[in-house]
């Protein structure tokens with residue numbers, strides 16, 4: 001059982017490392033007492049990551065344009081949520097803007113601007129291009145890595161079925 005659990009964990013961790021779930025405001029959640037421009041500082045938001053807004057019934061989450069974010073204007077919201085546990089997938093690179101549309105909340109700080117960057121895996125990788133064109137050994141290494149990954153996946157699935 002322990003081996004099975006460890007293998008399954010290994011299989012789950014590899015892809016999960018590429019998508020991060022960001023809990024807005026951390027344990028404080030989506031509320032008036034958090035400085036969200038401070039919260040985003042030092043964090044990297046990548047395409048595929050998710051934002052989780054946790055909030056009480058006195059708040060909501062509106063996705064808005066930049067100018068509406070600046071002006072705390074919610075009348076033209078792109079998207080509106082009020083479920084208390086809103087998960088937003090960052091689907092493309094660029095800045096996304098969120099405000100709480102409840103009167104006075106945005107102006108007192110419930111506004112969030114998130115700069116989303118493209119996933120590093122999708123940008124062209126110079127080293128792999130170089131190795132495949134000049135050195136055959138580089139290409140071989142890539143193929144071997146793929147085989148090992150496939151083998152471990154098959155092994156993991158087999159063990160999961162057997163145990």
Ligand SMILES: [Cu+2]
Pocket residue numbers: 058059060100101102105106110
């Ligand atoms: Cu609010």
